[in-house]
Structures are given as C-alpha cells and as structure tokens.
Amino acid sequence: MDEDRVEGAAKKIKGSVKETVGKATGDAKTEAEGNAEKNEGRMQNAVGGMKDSIREAVGKK
Structure with missing residues (x-):
C-alpha cells in the first residue's frame, strides 16, 4: 500500500472531524x-491508489 493512501486517509478523517466540530x-x-x-485527503488517497x-x-x- 502506497504511503499516499495512508496519509490521505488520515487527512480525510482529520478533516471530517474538523468539519464536524466547525458545524457543531x-x-x-x-x-x-x-x-x-x-477533500485534500481524498485526492491524496486517490493518487496513492x-x-x-x-x-x-x-x-x-
């Protein structure tokens, strides 16, 4: 598994949490x-794929 996929997944999760906190x-x-x-994490994950x-x-x- 490419490193970009791991980093992208982590960014995606972090971004989702931050977005939820912002909404709350x-x-x-x-x-x-x-x-x-x-979205950046989603793109990085796609590049890794x-x-x-x-x-x-x-x-x-």
Whole structure:
C-alpha cells in the first residue's frame, strides 16, 4: 500500500472531524478548513491508489 493512501486517509478523517466540530460550534471557518482538508485527503488517497495500480501492472509490489 502506497504511503499516499495512508496519509490521505488520515487527512480525510482529520478533516471530517474538523468539519464536524466547525458545524457543531457554528464556526464557518473551521468547517470550511475541515472540508478542504477532507477533500485534500481524498485526492491524496486517490493518487496513492493510482500508484498502487501502476506498481501491480508493472509487476512490482
């Protein structure tokens, strides 16, 4: 498993928590930051998945 997938999943979780805290406290800035971090994590996870697919296609694991 690519390192980007692990880091991306962690960012996604952290962003979701931050977004939820922002919603609960009514802090729009924290909510927006959490949403952005969640999306960044989602993208990083996708990049890691592509890297894994390429490694499997080439035969390197």
